[in-house]
Amino acid sequence: MRSVMNVSTRLLAALLVGLLLSGPVAAQDEAPLVIATASPAGVYHVVGRALCRTIETPCRAQPTEGSSANLRALRRGELEIALAQSDLHLYATLGTEGFQKDGADDSLRSVFSLHNEPFTLVVRRDAGIHRLEDITGRVVNIGNPGSGQRGTMLRLMDAEGWSRSDFRSLHNLPADQQALxxxxxxxxxxxxxxxxxxxxxxxxxxxxxxxxxxxxGDIIDLLVDAYPYFTRAWIPADIYGPDQPAVHTFGVKGTLVASADTDPDLVYRLVAAVFNDFERFKAAHPALGVLTPEEMIRDGLTAPLxxxxxxxxxxxxWLEPTEAD
Incomplete structure (x- = not known):
């Protein structure tokens, strides 16, 4: 009798262990959606987290080196969904500028565009820098390799006819280190x-x-007129304090992109989650507050939807049956 009870006890214990293990194993089967962002200090990461909060599926906003790195990782099949600046989005699509060696990316797809991203020049007050031209001969951080800020700065340097020798030094710091x-x-x-x-x-x-x-300046005017992904932009007064004036500059748009191989149902659910609760999504950051669906499905998008x-x-x-094919 004791032998039968011992066998039954062992069987029951094994069954309980199996039941306990089955829950975590099942949960592990569903890999989370990873949305590649950029520096944790930037708006892209805030947007990525906001996107994850909208969709009812495991989701993680992943910090990365930035737009260029995201676009290349998408092409290699290492990512499903990512954020990228509209200028680098176009370069990757066409295989131009910094993506010449990669060639045109026929697998890149647009999801929607996001907030405006002004090109922002921040200087020490005692540095004697009062206009863009004053940064030559100085020590300037242009951003880490793979970042959107670096890509835009290199395009601007090319337009201005500047090379590295025009600066005392160019640093490659990521965004979360540059302020200090x-x-x-x-x-x-x-x-x-x-x-x-x-x-x-x-x-x-x-x-x-x-x-x-x-x-x-004249070069900025030429850039904006020559390239459709550049726009005139401004940073409103007082958002960094009562003495901060409005700043006039140029900029690009943030865009959400995916690979053509990314599951269409997953992309559909993410897009539906954003627009079905649009006001909640826009409330995630002030830069998102002025978004409209009409602009998001058209502006700054080069790759096919x-x-x-x-x-x-x-x-x-919002689109006709044959539109955007």
Whole structure:
């Protein structure tokens, strides 16, 4: 009798262990959706987290090196969905500028565009930098390799006819390090293509009384006129304090992109989740507050719309059945 009871006890224990293990194993079977963003200090990461909060599926906003790195990882099949600046979005689609060696990316797909990203020049107040041309001969942070800010700065340098020798030094710091380096006097200026308000910019202003400088001039006018992904932009007065004036500059748009191989149903559910609770999504950051669906499905998008996004836009009547094919 005792032997039978021991066997039954062992069987029951084994059954309980199996039941306990089955829950975590099942949960592990569903891999989370990863949305590649950029620096944790930037608006892209805030947007990525907001996107994850909208969709009812496991989701994680993943910090990365930035737009260029995201676009290349998408092409290699290492990512499903990512954020990228509209200028680099176009370069990757066509295989131009920094993507010449990669060639045109026929697998890149647009989902929607997002906030405006002004090109922001932040300088130490004592650096004697009052306009864009004053940064030559100085120590400037242009951003880490793979970042959107670096890509835009290199395009601007090319337009201005500047090379590295025109600067005392160009640094490659990521966005979450540049404010402290500015305050410590290790750099004179930093450039950042980002939505506002931004934590990195606010830190520089708060800790060492840094200032924002207008980015204007004939070259900027030519850039905006020549390239459709560049627009005139401004940073509103007072968002970094009562003494901060409005800043005039140029900028790009943030875009959400995917691979053509990304599951259409997944993209459809993400897009539907955003637009079905649009006000909640826009409330995630002030830079998102002025978004409209009409602009988001057209502006700043070079790659064809993803199948899943296209299905939703047509269901809502925002695109005609044959439009965007």
């Amino acid at each position: 380096e500015l305050c410590h006097g290790n750099i004179d200026a930093m450039v950042y293509t980002v939505g506002h308000p931004n934590a990195s910019v606010a830190k520089a202003i708060r800790l060492c009384d840094a200032v924002l400088v207008d980015v204007e 993803h199948e899943g996004a296209l299905r939703y836009y047509r269901e809502r009547g």
